[in-house]
Amino acid sequence: MREFSIGEWQQVRDGIWVVQCQPASVNVGLVVGQEGVLMVDTGSSPAQGRELARRAQELVGRPVTHVVVTHAHFDHFYGLAGIEDVVSIGHENLLQHLDGTNDPDVDPEVIRRDLGFDPSELVGPSDPMVLIRAVDLGGRTVEIVHLGNGHSDSDLFVLVADQKVVFTGDMVETSGDPFVGPDSQVETWPKAIDGVTSNARPETLFVPGHGPVVGIDEVTQQRAAVSMLWSTAEDCIKKGMTIDDVVADLNGPREVDWPFAPQSVANALPHLYRALEAKGVTKSRNLPLLGL
Ligand SMILES: [Zn+2]
Incomplete structure (x- = not known):
């Protein structure tokens, strides 16, 4: 069984928070509106997702109302099954990955042994999407877009326009090279990144799937690296x-x-x-x- 833990919430901008979770050093985000509270990604197991929702409510004083899963990999997706009474949004391809076999590092046996639950517990998003979705949190609208595949077959970006913050999932990673797996589509990956950087401002902040928050220069460099790969x-x-x-x-x-x-x-x-x-x-x- 791998070691699970959740770090401390770090404020990125007004009403926007990030916390790092082990075992995969994944960033989980929180976007707080006047009415709704939206969590970006869910951690690596149903128990971790449940604990993240509890910690979010403790921070904000209100329960999480919406969850976005940025893609189908275990460290972003598998916590969803532990989070109840929310609208959950993810690419419709997530529904094909409920058997725990899509992830390059995780098969059902490994899930039981290392992550401590049975893959039959996994649930898909309640509100699967294909291209674009907007969520009104009260005084703040969050846009969720699929700009083509890159790192996986289900990549979403989450944009908070009023604070100029973009959650990238693993389309951008700053703790190491972005991960290329069997479900990656490297040819279209740079173009998908262009879809968010072309509308970004110099002050836009990007929250990667793993690693520190960065500005547009680092994202542009990573786009060039993926293209060169x-x-x-x-x-x-x-x-x-x-x-x-x-x-x-x-x-x-x-x-x-x-x-x-x-x-x-x-x-x-x-x-x-x-x-x-x-x-x-x-x-x-x-x-x-x-x-x-
Ligand atoms: Zn991933």
Whole structure:
């Protein structure tokens, strides 16, 4: 069983709070209106979700009324089952992931052993969405948007326009490289980030799924890194490099310049290669014509 804990609420802006939760160092957010209280993500188990809702009510003096799940991974999603009497919003693809098998690191047996509950307890959002949803919390409207897939098959951004705060889920991570898994769609990921940064102001704050709150420059840098990850993998395939060749280069001469740490690249490679090969990217026949 992994160690569960919830940190202290940190105020981001007026009526907006973040708390970090273990075992996955996930950020859970709180947006407080005159009437409603909206929680962003739910922690890693029903028990943790229940405790987060209790801690939120303790902070605000009113119960949580709305919950948004930014995507289907365990540390964001699995707490939802412990939070009662709320309107819960998530991408409709979450409903396909109630068996606990979607997450790259978590299968049903691991859930029982490490997270301490049975995956049959999982529940989906009461109010599944596809593209956009607005929630009026009283004096404050929260917009929830799906701008295409990137990190997962169910990525949502949560925007609080009056305070210029954006919750990104794992579309942005600042504690390490963003995670690329079997359900990631790296090709469309940068474009989805553009959807929020193109409307952001210099003072906009971004709350990532993991790691410290950042400004637009860090998000733009990460967007560029994700884009470069995709194009570099494409170049490697065109040069005729296999995954083993790339890993050997990562561990040795490092002739290929990657935007992520070697371990992150090695983890992402099978998913990048599968997606690129499915698009028909193959070794280029022209490359041996050196200098021409
Ligand atoms: Zn994730």
